[in-house]
Amino acid sequence: MIVHEVLVVGGGLAGLMAALSISDKTDAAVLSKIYPTRSHSGAAQGGFNAVLGRNDSIEAHVFDTVKGSDYLGDQDAIEVLCSDGPEIILELEKMGVPWTRSADGGLAQRSLGGAGFPRACFAADFSGHVVLHTLYEQVLRRGVKIYPERHLLELLVEDERVAGALVYDLASARIDVIRAKQVILATGGYGRAFLKTTNAHANTGDGMAIAYRAGAVLSDMEFVQFHPTTLYGTNILVSEAARGEGGYLVNTEGERFMARYAPGKMELAPRDVVSRAIFKEIKDGRGFNGHYIHLDLTHLGEALVADRLPQVRDLAIRYAGVDPARMPMPIEPAQHYSMGGVRTDILGETTVSGLLAAGEVANVSVHGANRLGGNSLLETVVFGRRAGKRAEDLAKNQPWPHLSAGTVTRALERWEVALSPRSGARGTGDSTFDIRRELTSLMTDQVGVFRIGSELEDAVARIRELQVRYRRLPPSYGVQPFNYALIDYLEVGYLLELSELIAAGALARTESRGAHYRLDYPQRDDEMWLHHTFARLRDGCPEFSSGQVKITRYEPRERGY
Amino acid sequence: MEIALSICRFDPEKDSGPFFQEYKVTVKSTQTVLDALMLAWQQDPSLSFRRSCRSAICGSCAMRINSRPALACQTLIAKATEDGETIVLEPLPHFRQLKDLVVDFDPFFESLKSAVPWIVLRNDYDGCMAPDIARELEDPATCILCGICRAECDDAGDIKPAGLIKTLRFARDPRDALGEHRLRLLEVPLEILRLFIRNLPEMCPKGITMREDVAGDVPDRDKGTKPA
Numbered sequence: 177m178i179v180h181e182v183l184v185v186g187g188g189l190a191g192l193m194a195a196l197s198i199s200d201k202t203d204a205a206v207l208s209k210i211y212p213t214r215s216h217s218g219a220a221q222g223g224f225n226a227v228l229g230r231n232d233s234i235e236a237h238v239f240d241t242v243k244g245s246d247y248l249g250d251q252d253a254i255e256v257l258c259s260d261g262p263e264i265i266l267e268l269e270k271m272g273v274p275w276t277r278s279a280d281g282g283l284a285q286r287s288l289g290g291a292g293f294p295r296a297c298f299a300a301d302f303s304g305h306v307v308l309h310t311l312y313e314q315v316l317r318r319g320v321k322i323y324p325e326r327h328l329l330e331l332l333v334e335d336e337r338v339a340g341a342l343v344y345d346l347a348s349a350r351i352d353v354i355r356a357k358q359v360i361l362a363t364g365g366y367g368r369a370f371l372k373t374t375n376a377h378a379n380t381g382d383g384m385a386i387a388y389r390a391g392a393v394l395s396d397m398e399f400v401q402f403h404p405t406t407l408y409g410t411n412i413l414v415s416e417a418a419r420g421e422g423g424y425l426v427n428t429e430g431e432r433f434m435a436r437y438a439p440g441k442m443e444l445a446p447r448d449v450v451s452r453a454i455f456k457e458i459k460d461g462r463g464f465n466g467h468y469i470h471l472d473l474t475h476l477g478e479a480l481v482a483d484r485l486p487q488v489r490d491l492a493i494r495y496a497g498v499d500p501a502r503m504p505m506p507i508e509p510a511q512h513y514s515m516g517g518v519r520t521d522i523l524g525e526t527t528v529s530g531l532l533a534a535g536e537v538a539n540v541s542v543h544g545a546n547r548l549g550g551n552s553l554l555e556t557v558v559f560g561r562r563a564g565k566r567a568e569d570l571a572k573n574q575p576w577p578h579l580s581a582g583t584v585t586r587a588l589e590r591w592e593v594a595l596s597p598r599s600g601a602r603g604t605g606d607s608t609f610d611i612r613r614e615l616t617s618l619m620t621d622q623v624g625v626f627r628i629g630s631e632l633e634d635a636v637a638r639i640r641e642l643q644v645r646y647r648r649l650p651p652s653y654g655v656q657p658f659n660y661a662l663i664d665y666l667e668v669g670y671l672l673e674l675s676e677l678i679a680a681g682a683l684a685r686t687e688s689r690g691a692h693y694r695l696d697y698p699q700r701d702d703e704m705w706l707h708h709t710f711a712r713l714r715d716g717c718p719e720f721s722s723g724q725v726k727i728t729r730y731e732p733r734e735r736g737y
Numbered sequence: 738m739e740i741a742l743s744i745c746r747f748d749p750e751k752d753s754g755p756f757f758q759e760y761k762v763t764v765k766s767t768q769t770v771l772d773a774l775m776l777a778w779q780q781d782p783s784l785s786f787r788r789s790c791r792s793a794i795c796g797s798c799a800m801r802i803n804s805r806p807a808l809a810c811q812t813l814i815a816k817a818t819e820d821g822e823t824i825v826l827e828p829l830p831h832f833r834q835l836k837d838l839v840v841d842f843d844p845f846f847e848s849l850k851s852a853v854p855w856i857v858l859r860n861d862y863d864g865c866m867a868p869d870i871a872r873e874l875e876d877p878a879t880c881i882l883c884g885i886c887r888a889e890c891d892d893a894g895d896i897k898p899a900g901l902i903k904t905l906r907f908a909r910d911p912r913d914a915l916g917e918h919r920l921r922l923l924e925v926p927l928e929i930l931r932l933f934i935r936n937l938p939e940m941c942p943k944g945i946t947m948r949e950d951v952a953g954d955v956p957d958r959d960k961g962t963k964p965a
Contacts, residue, residue: 210787313855410791
């Protein structure tokens with residue numbers, strides 16, 4: 177049996193920051209389904225919001241975030257996010273992050289959507305990548321134990337508290353028991369529930385679903401962010417920085433159509449507003465070939481594109497065959513981020529004792545109904561650090577939680593059965609690939625930017641049918657080294673479970689707020705719906721309830737850009 | 738278009754040695770080798786290969802494609818089929834094959850540690866850095882630790898490419914207290930270092946470019962400007 181006082185699950189920004197904030201006096205380890213430097217945090221391009229400019233203020237950052245969240249964000253958490261930002265950015269600077277600089281030698285900042293000030297610190301358009309690698313360097317410096325290519329299977333719960341985890345080792349095909357006093361989830365989002373997504377293959381909501389199975393409350397799962405600008409066809413991300421640096425969104429008539437949707441902010445309106453505008457243009461017949469619109473950077477000049485957006489340029493040349501310095505890029509919105517997640521307080525604690533969460537897997541809730549660009553990277557480091565510190569504090573003052581041999585044996589036996597190829601079930605012609613394909617198409621087609629009651633109802637019913645089909649399927653090839661089919665089997669299970677919560681939450685919420693837009697309920701309804709959607713597993717089924725939104729300073733107002 | 742993938746298979750638990758297996762898949766020429774592999778995997782779920790970001794930033798899918806180490810997600814079908822409709826996929830050379838296209842990366846990540854792969858902050862660093870110096874740190878900082886430069890070097894045992902790029906990047910960082918001393922710590926002859934830097938843009942999937950004149954040409958940190 178492996179023993180660590182604190183077990184961090186996930187090796188992206190939030191996980192590594194959590195591990196680094198735990199002192200040498202506490203034994204912590206990081207577990208990751210891929211090598212930490214392969215984490216999807218590395219694909220983040222635009223930047224980290226933090227108030228550094230003399231004319232900017234924490235209050236302004238708080239207000240922009242609250243308004244961006246369509247007033248569903250918890251304002252106490254948002255105040256933490258914005259107040260901790262500047263200090264943590266400078267801390268990252270001392271760790272060696274190669275930030276892009278302004279002429280005076282300080283950190284350069286750029287404008288991202290929904291912000292009243294150029295507030296995002298960045299390193300060209302590799303912002304997530306360079307910080308991920310810098311944190312990895314620091315983890316090496318500290319000698320933190322890393323378990324790569326290990327998959328969390330289950331949180332071991334005894335006496336209603338987490339006492340450890342079952343972990344599947346991809347290389348040895350062994351199930352290990354890890355005892356821990358505190359477990360921090362930093363496993364990211366579930367983007368792969370959608371056919372059209374910017375997310376990596378690894379982003380399958382593992383931690384969210386496993387926490388849910390362990391009894392944790394998930395919150396606001398119906399709020400899914402669709403990024404306005406992804407390369408048409410592949411849905412590879414084109415950073416909001418492309419618009420922050422001055423890019424235009426243009427329809428077939430050569431019009432900068434955002435003038436009709438958000439005359440104040442134009443292309444730098446928040447993502448929910450821009451994604452809806454793009455789909456509306458396409459629906460009204462002003463999309464190219466009926467499917468996409470243009471993101472035009474040609475007026476910015478080759479030097480600026482090469483200097484500030486080198487990755488965007490490479491990606492567009494390779495995957496869309498277009499050099500954005502010379503030709504407009506074909507773009508369409510696609511799933512990008514999960515506002516919802518495992519409910520936590522501002523210290524990172526979930527509703528299950530011994531379990532914390534930070535980053536995209538968590539819902540603290542700083543993004544409410546819509547996240548602003550530059551706030552998720554900030555969230556990973558601010559709340560990753562808080563979760564690490566809190567976990568250490570808790571672990572220091574607590575005895576080892578009880579974990580009985582019976583609990584461990586029962587869990588191991590259950591997984592042994594679950595992961596064995598069962599005889600007779602093959603040959604039905606069904607497969608996880610088919611189920612995944614149907615699920616992801618359904619989510620993109622019916623649980624996307626524009627939603628409507630009848631389609632959501634149908635989506636919930638069909639997801640439940642897919643769940644039934646899934647339960648009849650055996651895993652492929654059983655327990656063998658590097659059996660990715662087995663991982664696929666596990667992942668499809670997580671996606672099905674979370675998709676039901678997303679679609680059912682969207683069906684229940686009969687209003688439009690932030691990224692959740694109902695064609696049949698196009699108005700925000702504060703009287704009925706100014707609250708969080710909580711979901712927890714009870715007797716094998718989701719049980720929904722509502723949670724209060726914390727409003728400290730900014731009463732809900734109409735949101736216009 | 739229909740293409741064939743000839744994939745090096747090996748399962749140490751069953752096979753006496755590696756062998757090639759052919760898969761036919763239908764893809765567009767603008768798709769990638771990774772897209773083709775994902776289709777082959779759906780025909781044969783026992784096939785093992787790493788992948789994640791599919792946009793050349795995570796470094797998971799490095800493999801040998803038609804005899805050259807490359808990222809599967811960065812290699813377009815059009816390019817991979819220039820010389821014929823069969824794409825040959827093998828594990829990265831100079832790495833131990835664990836199963837099919839999956840190789841042992843632990844020694845590679847372990848090799849990083851010999852290079853002091855973190856910044857050692859100068860006491861007198863004041864938080865300022867000239868933009869052109871910062872700009873120069875950017876290129877080596879795009880290293881994705883994919884292992885391709887290691888796979889390209891037949892005699893890389895001594896120079897440990899993963900740590901080398903970090904070393905060169907920190908050696909130029911005005912925040913770093915070790916600075917050019919890092920080059921001495923490497924114990925790699927300067928000639929070999931220069932050769933590595935010269936060949937890097939060609940083999941690196943991120944096209945990392947660094948100045949060849951590594952020694953004695955570290956930024957003058959007191960002024961925060963590049964030497965003439």
